[in-house]
Amino acid sequence: MGEQVNRVDLKHVFEFYRAMGIEEFPYDAGSVVTEKNQAKQKKSSAGKAQKASALEKLFHEELEGCTGCKLSAKRTNIVFGEGNPSARLMFIGEAPGREEDKQGRPFVGDAGKLLTSLIEKMGLTREDVFIANIVKCRPEMNRDPEEDEISACLPFLKKQIGIIRPEVIMALGRVSAQTLLETDVQISKLRGRFASFEGIPLMPTFHPAYLLRNRKDKALTWQDALQVLELLGMKAP
Numbered sequence: 001m002g003e004q005v006n007r008v009d010l011k012h013v014f015e016f017y018r019a020m021g022i023e024e025f026p027y028d029a030g031s032v033v034t035e036k037n038q039a040k041q042k043k044s045s046a047g048k049a050q051k052a053s054a055l056e057k058l059f060h061e062e063l064e065g066c067t068g069c070k071l072s073a074k075r076t077n078i079v080f081g082e083g084n085p086s087a088r089l090m091f092i093g094e095a096p097g098r099e100e101d102k103q104g105r106p107f108v109g110d111a112g113k114l115l116t117s118l119i120e121k122m123g124l125t126r127e128d129v130f131i132a133n134i135v136k137c138r139p140e141m142n143r144d145p146e147e148d149e150i151s152a153c154l155p156f157l158k159k160q161i162g163i164i165r166p167e168v169i170m171a172l173g174r175v176s177a178q179t180l181l182e183t184d185v186q187i188s189k190l191r192g193r194f195a196s197f198e199g200i201p202l203m204p205t206f207h208p209a210y211l212l213r214n215r216k217d218k219a220l221t222w223q224d225a226l227q228v229l230e231l232l233g234m235k236a237p
């Protein structure tokens, strides 16, 4: 009975459109959805390409060859950051280490392996997210970046965030969280609670290098990651 009513309704709909001069109809609802999705996809890949070229321009025109602070003297490579220019989620660490300086890529050493496994546990890949640091050149002996180095480099990170406009930021460790939130509250007090960076929800969490030394706190970082997934409307696999 219900099906009959639907057919009658549909007949009227078709007659109405025909009367309006519309003769062709997509042959099933699936094709409508597909066309809509295709248009959406085209738009989002255009946006992604624009963001990719804006990031490239930022690197080549403003950062390449930078001598804005003393870290430039000893670096091998500037570690700009990498990942999806349209990432919904951005991870921000502190500064490149030895391996990152060598390769010019963020989080590729031991701490990086732990970060990669966190990302994968969240059901994502490194290519889905964007990974960057507060400073883009390695401080010697992996010391903390100093204030003058942070203030010289922070404008580049702000521009990256402005281009990518992620929906959520995860700040990895004390230096990242304190710098972005302009606070000196300890990371153990900041972590686990959303804050905001220029209107973007920011979740401070422990740095993967800290977690390598304090494995029991990995569970806390996982709690933080679950909150981030929830905000993104995603579930861990």
Ligand code: URA
Pocket: 093, 094, 095, 096, 097, 100, 105, 106, 107, 108, 109, 111, 112, 133, 209
């Ligand atoms: N630690 C960081 O904070 N960033 C890196 O890229 C690597 C290690």
